Amino acid sequence: MALSESVVKKVLLSYTYVAIWIFLSFSVIVYNKYILDRKLYNWPFPISLTMIHMSFCSFLAYLLVKVFKVVELPSTMTRDLYLKSVVPIGALYSLSLWFSNSTYIYLSVSFIQMLKALMPVAVYSIGVLFKKDSFKSDTMVNMLSISVGVAIAAYGEAKFDSFGVMLQLLAVAFEATRLVMIQILLNSRGISLNPITSLYYVAPCCLVFLCFPWVVMEYPLLRDTSSFHLDFVIFGTNSLCAFALNLAVFLLVGKTSALTMNVAGVVKDWLLIAFSWSVIKDTVTPINLFGYGLAFLGVAYYNHSKLQALKAAEAQKKVQQADEEAGRLLEEKEGEGTGKKTETQD
Structure with a gap:
């Protein structure tokens, strides 16, 4: 009975983490749309909004790391590694956030979510490139099916804006490149950053990069x-939601898995499409x-394939560990047998 209760508790906690992440992600997207859309709050300055977010996140991340010491910084992070690894990632992140926030001025929330379905295509393509x-031919066919689906959705978009679509595609490309660069520049060196330490390192860097286009375009x-x-109420609560979303990512991935977040992301996209159609009154066509x-x-098939590959890798790892353990025990027995033989001879 105790085991059953612990399993139920674990499942309920997992659903709670998923619900918190979906709620915060949903809130940030809708809040950003509200602020930037010319028909709503009418503050069409996406670089400035992103800089406010990065300033707020930098400050809170510094407090959590240096003052409250919630997490520890990786000891392997040197000045040289920061300049060669974190700075390029920060540059890509600034471009990704700038362009993705800019799309809220031109496109509906529902159509933006449809275009974001191209993220696995971009990540896989850039991963192959680097x-x-x-x-793999079967994976490429899967990527093509996603691309065709998004193209059909774009064809059926009632308020299609080519400039907005270009901005979203650039945002997807820069974000995908950033994710691949994290694997190449950080993970390959044994450095893993959680959302708090990531913000501590990347947010100030991102803020500096955003200053250049801001001075020219928005200032x-x-x-x-x-x-x-x-x-301060609008932008303060908006920034707090953005920071809380990063903590929710840390909670969700840490307590479940990155794959769970991908699946939850699909649920969030459908909820946003429904919200965009029913509440914001965006036009969503059958096409x-x-x-x-x-x-x-x-995307669902892609996530399923990744899950199967992950299970296969874990199973192979367990078999390898079992073989190593069996080999070690055999060596110990052989050593004991040799020792006894020597004693008998003596």
Whole structure:
């Protein structure tokens, strides 16, 4: 009975972590849309909003790491490693956030989520390009099915904006490159950053990179807009949601797995599409849904394949460990037998 209760408790906790992550991710997306959309809050400054997020996250990450010492920094992080690894990742992250936030000005929430289904395609393609993934014909067919589904969804989009689509595709490309670069520049060297330490290192770097386009593109407009004033309630709660989302990622991945987050992400996308259609009153056409449904099946199959590969790798690892343990025991027995033989001879 005690075992049954512990299993139930573990399952309930897992669902709780998933629900918290979906809620916060949902909230950040809708909140960003509300702030940046010209028909809603009408503050179309995505670089400035991203810089506010990064400033807030940098400050809280510093408090958690240096003051409250919630997590420890990796001892292997040197100045040289930071410049060669973290700085490029920070540059890619700044571009990804800048372009992804910019899309809320031009595209609906539902269509943005449909375009984000291309993320596995981008990650796999860039992984193959940098030789982190091996080319497999069946996987490429799966990637093509996702791409075709997204293309159909785009064809059926009622308020298609080519500039907004280009921004979202660039955001996907930069984010996918960032994920692959984390594997190449950090994970391959045995350095693993959780969301808090990642923000501690990357957020200030990201903030510096964003300053350059901000000075040229948004600062002159903000300076000339004399009626503008920063609403601390709106931007403070928005930034707090963005930071809480990073902690939720840490909680979800740490207590479950990255694959669970991918599956939860699909659920979140469908909820956002439904919310965008029913509450925000964005137009969602049958062709939209058919195309995204096709892409969704491709993403689901991709996640299933990754799960099977992960299980196979774990099983192989267990077999290898068992073989090593058996070999060690055999050596010990042989050693004992040799020792007894020597004693008998003496």
